Amino acid sequence: MELLIALLGGTLRISTPILLAALGETIIERAGILNLGIEGTLLLSAFSGFVVAQLSGSLWLGLGAAVLTGVLLGLLMGFLSVTLKLNQHVAGLGITLLASGLALYAFRLLYGGSSTPPALEGSFTQFQPLHGTPLGPLFRQYGLTYLALLLVPLTGWLLTRTAFGLRLRAVGENPEAADIAGVNVAAVRYRALALGGALMGLAGAFLSLAQLGAFAHGMVSGRGWVAIALVIFGHWQPSKVLGGALLFGFLQALQLRLQAEGVNLPYEALLALPYLVTILILALTGRNTAYPKALLKPYYREGA
Amino acid sequence: MTQAAPLIRLEGVTKRFGPLLANDAVSLSFYEGEVLALLGENGAGKSTLSKILFGMVKIDEGQMFVSGQPVRFRSPADAIAHGVGFVSQHFSLVPTFTVAENVVLGREGSAVLTRGKLERRVGNLSERFGLGLEPGQLVGELSVGEQQRVEILKALCGRCRLLILDEPTAVLTPQDTARFFGVLRTLQEQGVSVVIITHKLGEVMAISQRVAVLRLGRLVGERVTHETSEAELAHLMVGRDTAQVTRPARSAPATAPTKVTPLLRVADLHYSDRGRTRIGGVSFDLHAGEVVGIAGVAGNGQSELVAVLTGMLKPDAGVVALSGEQVADFTPNTFLARGVGRIPEDRFRGIVGELSVAENLLLEQLSSFTRAGHLDRRALKRKAETMITAYGIKARPNDRARTLSGGNVQKIILARALARDPKVVIAAQPTRGLDVGATAYVQGKLLEQAARGAGVLLVSDDLDEILRLSDRILVMFRGGLSGSFSAGEADADTLGLRMAGRAEPEEAHVPA
Amino acid sequence: MFRLERAPAPLWQRALVPVLAVLVTFILVSLVILGTGVDPLAVFREVLFEPLTSRSDRLEVLVQATPLLLTGVAVAVAFRGGYYNIGAEGQLYTGALAAALVGPRLGGVPAALSVAVMLAAGFFGGALWALTPALLKIRLKVDEVVTTLLLNSVMLFLISALLNGPWRDPVSGWPRSPAIAASAQFPGIIPRSRVHLGLLVALLAVALLGWVLRRTRFGLELRAVGLGADAARFMGVRVRRVVLISALVSGGVAGLAGVGEVAGVHTYLIGELSPGYGYTGIIVATFGGLSAPGILISGLFLALIDTGTLSASRTLGVPVYLGDVLEATLLLVTLAFLLLNRYRLRWAVKRPVG
DSSP, rough: OOOHHHHHHHHHHHHHHHHHHHHHHHHHHHHTOTTTTTTHHHHHHHHHEEEEEHHEEEEEHHHHHHHHHHHHHHHHHHHIIIOOOOOOHHHHHHHHHHHHHHHHHHHHHHTOOOOOOOOOOOOOOOTTTTTTTTTOOOOOOOOEHHHHHHHHHHHHHHHHHHHHHHHHHHHHOOOHHHHHHOOOOHHHHHHHHHHHHHHHHHHHIIIIIIIISSSSSSTTTTHHHHHHHHHHHHHTTTHHHHHHHEEEEEEHHHHHHHHHHHHHOOOOHHHHHHHHHHHHHHHGGGOOOOOOOOTOOOOOTTTT | OSSSSSSSSEEEEEETTTTTEEEEEEEEEEOOOEEEEEEEESSSSHHHHHHTTTTTTTTTTTEEEETTTOOOOOOOHHHHTTEEEEEOEEEEEETTBBHHHHHHEEEEEEEEOOOOHHHHHHHHHHHHOOOOTTTSSBBHHHGHHHHHHHHHHHHHTTOOSEEEEESSTTTHHHHHHHHHHHHHHHHTTTEEEEEEEOOHHHHHHHOOOOEEEEEEEEEEEEEEESSHHHHHHHHHHHHHHOOOOOOOHHHHHHHTTTSSSSSSEEEEEEEETTEEEEEEEEEEETTOOEEEEEEEEETSSHHHHHHHHHHSOOOOOOEEEETEEEEEEESHHHHHHHTTEEEEGGGSSOOTTSSBBHHHHHHGGGGGGEEEEEOOHHHHHHHHHHHHHHHSSSSSSTTGGGHHHHHHHHHHHHHHHHHHOOEEEEEEETTTOOHHHHHHHHHHHHHHHHTTEEEEEOOOSSSHHHHHHHHHEEETTTTTEEEEEETTTHHHHHHHHHHHOOOOGGGGOOOO | OOEEEEEEOOOOHHHHHHHHHHHHHHHHHHHHHHHHTHHHHHHHHHHHHHHHHSSHHHHHHHHHHHHHHHHHHHHHHHTTTTTOOOOOHHHHHHHHHHHHHGGGTTTTTTTTHHHHHHHHHHHHHHHHHHHHHHHHHEEEEEEOOHHHHHHHHHHHHHHHHHHTTBBBOOOOOOBHHHHHHOGGSSSSSSSSSOHHEEEEHHHHHHHHHHHHHHHHHHHHHHHHHOHHHHHHHHHHOOHHHHHHHHHHHHHHHHHHHHHIIIIIIIIOOBBSOOSSSHHHHHHHHHHHSSSSHHHHHHHHHHHHHHHHHHHHHHHHOOOOOOOOHHHHHHHHHHHHHGGGGGGGEEOOOOOOOO
């Protein structure tokens, strides 16, 4: 029992950045944009959060910098894919390459080639609401974890119960209809990218300011791609995305636990599982996959 | 005419698309509570004018006034703000949204949406105009007629005072059409100004108070409906005594030559898409030297029939036989190899715009230019040049196909389809959107094929074209054949009834 | 003044695009460099010209170019057919894996045969890794970008599992595969350099790409599918077959890049075999306009940047990741400038209005 609770606590911790990133990507994809810039956005915002926190001594400023980084990269993706209407695959990948390059470049510049990652004086601490009770380890979490969980219903509410969400979904399903209804398609897509980017920024901040308290080259290591997979796995619905993120977090927590227990097992198998499951789901649902209909399609107004 | 000041007034409105003059100094007024019909042939500039009114196309020259004030619409949002609504031929609905969500999109009224409140609001509006829509239903599950009413509701919800309807009856069944006319009357009673874009004279006479006729981008006449006649409007619209291509008078074989194997036999063909029957048991024969026309209102299965007969779609059941030999593998290659020349419904889907004219002309017969995988580019170019000359295509072999005009694109497709003297020609909407000269050229070529001994299947929404070219006319309605006539046996009225699924004339009158 | 007309760009203007793209890229990246307090001009001189001044650096550019040319060709073959294979990285590693599995078993086999077997194994491996996404695409219309991208990570995990499991050197603890047989190693083709047989393979691949695209029926069909799959199908092109072949060839060629790194550079498989050659291949292909001559130039150019930033990092202390920043910026700027090809730049005399 104790073991299980510890495992679930780990699950929540590990799920947090992936959940935040996947929620951001969900918002963006519902507006009709596939943002493959996610992997680089995570790394650069983790980095900018770390640097600002270290230079200013304020974790909150760091958090703000990370969010700002995510927003700016989202807007860059908007410029490339909405304004210039470039191929979203290549533009997104370009952003990932650029953002990763910039993060590593600046990191090396500021901290030299030292192999030991510099740590923050103090990173975000965990809340311990039920300290001392058996459930304590489960609830001993970072504030960002609670925020991420809160953002799941909030994102769902935003998408389905607000005017902004209605417009956003319309732009992702049938931009021409939205345009004719007087919705500014480009503006909605930019906003979705900025908002989604902000969530990715939070994810990055979680990695460097909370979980690790430091910055390291491989700290994102494919979490962005997992998030892309989770969005499909979760059928573009925040609650199902949460399920996927928890599943992934659980597998990884389990793997860490087994490794700690000395069980000899190729942990990579568990890490690869979410990718394989996503591909399997895509294969099973095939052409019935409920993609937002306008995903990947730039919007051209006829005759304009 | 109406004494009141016009709701909207256009003065000297001109719009060019490259070299094409779509609207040429058009001045026109729109009044409250009036149904104005905007009449004209394909390409006369009706659509452009309506898009100008709705802010989707910017004016090059001229001025627009709303209630006397000069305005400049930069987007549909501007138009909506000034009380203009637009229902396009292609519905712009989000199928995964409910009726209410579609209607309030863009004018939600508050940042947070309350589903119940929205649905009540939309339901009330639907009731007031007698539209009979269920606000909570998903739009993707509605019929075409219902979807059109959602479009109208959308426009009304924007408090529109001028409602533009682009070819509103083109996709409607007779029942839906009758209902639609009823809705129009309610709108008028509520003081909405309505503009109907159409090329159907009967409709104009039945429901409009005033008619504006466009030809080649110019406004050539304005009439009060009850002071004019169909004949006068037709003359204004066409504006010429056209030298039209007509099938050579010949004695149609009184009895079908039953012993001869038909070039194309279609027997009990079936196809359905996601539970909806698109082709439901179509059978006919096409013989050598014959033009068989398939008439029908768009969306009654003609597109699917063409797709099957060009190898783009595999039918669920039924037989297609070419010269007595049954088709087993429904791919374009099968039909190509068996001597079928194909003209697709949408000509821009029949070419790859970024490839050269020569490549587009000869992609279907690359094997004749290939040895061991190697392509003889020089021979390809030579052959393309002869085809370009033979069909009078205004282009060079290395030009990109997308830079060509619609007429020249159609000539590429025609040249390709007819290049190897096909036994059967499937021609779908071969002259849609073409100018008079190109139309005559294409029609002449099709008749030439029949004279040569090929069988031509002509599928067209243009009833005139069907009547003038066909030896035999079949009518398609809801996926089946609702009539079969020999040339001379049928006139437009008879066909029109069959197209509406009616056989008895009195059932199909247009409600006045 | 200049005016833009919506018409296909003439050839001279198309040729200008890469030049402009490079120029703008360097201006943008100058800002990044300025922020570090180094003179950008000095950096660019170091990056672009320094490697060309010494023989060993010039030849090192060729070593760097070998995998880039191959992944560039791999990406171009797929992109030309409208199949967005983002999986060259994983396919490269699959090819490397195949080489690492076959290589050690080729002791005593004649060198020519060994090398041929290595190449075949790598090609087959890469193609095999590309097979699933391709089948999902043509059978079920599953978006290939997501599947190929995810399979990159899966292959990296698989290799990591092998390196940390059965392949971990029991004595030194190094995570690397057993060395391949001497006969399976690619021979050097230029004395006193690391340039190996892989370069010839890469050049051959580039030449073949050019020939196929311009002179063969398959090339024309591939372009037709990429530019308008529906219309191509209407004209009798067997679209699924064309997409499948191009996807498999793409994977296979990426696999060859992996073989080259194993057999020509390291002689064994390591986790850091590729610093993202598969992704850089996308830049090579895009900047090269998906054409053979373009890929040759852009492959060499990007290899020059890689080699140059390495030397700049030694002499000027600029972080070596400057190369990544340069290349990614170049990709985005090139994409944006390609839009210009839809317009014709015209010199027009401004007329008085009215």
